[in-house]
Amino acid sequence: MRKADEEAVTGTKEKILDSAQYLIQTRGYSAISYAHIAEKLGIRKASIHYYFPSKADLGVAVVERYTAMFEAALAQVLENEDLTNRQKIEAYFQPYRDYADEPEMVCLCGALAGEFSALPEEMQARTRQFFLSHQNWLKSVLTVGEENREFRLPGPPGKFARMMFAMLQGALLVKRSTGDISQMDDVIEMLRGQIVS
Amino acid sequence: MRKADEEAVTGTKEKILDSAQYLIQTRGYSAISYAHIAEKLGIRKASIHYYFPSKADLGVAVVERYTAMFEAALAQVLENEDLTNRQKIEAYFQPYRDYADEPEMVCLCGALAGEFSALPEEMQARTRQFFLSHQNWLKSVLTVGEENREFRLPGPPGKFARMMFAMLQGALLVKRSTGDISQMDDVIEMLRGQIVS
DNA sequence: GTCTATACAAAGATAGAC
DNA sequence: GTCTATCTTTGTATAGAC
DSSP, rough: HHHEEEEEESSSHHHHHHHHHHHHHOOTTTTTOOHHHHHHTTOHHHHHHOOOOOOHHHHHHHHHHHHHHHHHHHHHHHOOOOOHHHHHHHHHHHHHHHTTTTTOOOOOHHOOOOOGSSOOOHHHHHHHHHHHHHHHHHHHHHHHHTTTTTTOOSHHHHHHHHHHHHHHHHHHHHHHHHHHHHHHHHHHHHHHHHHOO | OOOHSSSOOSOHHHHHHHHHHHHHHHOOOOOOOOOEEEHHHHHHHHHHHHSEEEEEEHHHHHHHHHHHHHHHHEEEEHHHHTOOOOHHHHHHHHHHHHEEEEEEEEHHHHHHHHHHHSSOHHHHHHHHHHHHHHHHHHHHHHHHHHHEEEEBOOOHHHHHHHHHHHHHHHHHHHHHHHTTTTTHHHHHHHHHSSSSS
């Protein structure tokens, strides 16, 4: 029995996740409600509870899907032997550049970080895991690139990875608050300049 | 008639602001309520409404006080002719280093940035102003320091200022989510290394 | 699987006594 | 200036019909 037999092609469950994710990325988790999502989708609140009994269940599912998507994408980039390590770093920049063009969008986990202590524990754990996993990914690409003499860094790969990640996340938040899209380009340009060929 | 005649030495109004600020910095604006603050202070919700009729009034007052405090402190550092520009930058790092030791603290405006679109308009405006003003302060110190040949930067002062600011704000958020205090030290150390004497 | 109806608590806010 | 009492709306959640 296929999923398609139980749900429409674009399943309600996925529509709920999409809508919830968008709302969390723009407004945060604490500020959203079943009513907001229901209204956006033209369904009833009770239908959301059918798929996600509690708000925590919904929140966890959103973060879980988001982090899994990145996990898969980053693994694929890492394994791709056609890419130089510099190209892998450029690939990492891409989602940040995409968010830069959406005036009220930041990284899901960047938004959640601002209200961290108010989140259900499992959302905290997955957000934490997202941050650690991205920093580790960057560290490994930077380490190999430097070992290959592909580029040099102004510091240890681990610390440079932390710096990069904090900068990109911070820049998205500053970009949205100031409304100045060039923030992202400036920051990424500076970053590129520090990875010296 | 002095303020002291109307209010106790440690006025209720200030206690409310302190408590609200702490709660916003840890949990975010959307997640806090009059009930939380009232319970913490051992007073009734109605007493808070006496000083701050609406939640937006309270939120605006908190951000206003926070930004004014920084405005004054940064102006004083800027005018202090006994400090080198590098020392002024070090002074800028200090509050971030202080927050690093408080496991669940981030910058007030960093927390607000995560839920930006859910904030009352005046809170948005003041958060935006905070970001712009800090970036401009950094830019001016960096510009003068470079003109004086006190140090050199790996890029234009304006872009370096943006990078620094995004990095510091991002690092606080990552620090809290991962629980790893060394995040802040690593980032600040990298930053120092890039301001070359 | 989606709906209506409803329960229950929390949140934001006001009126008026003291 | 702080309290009690109260109101209204919203948010989360469940029961049960269709």
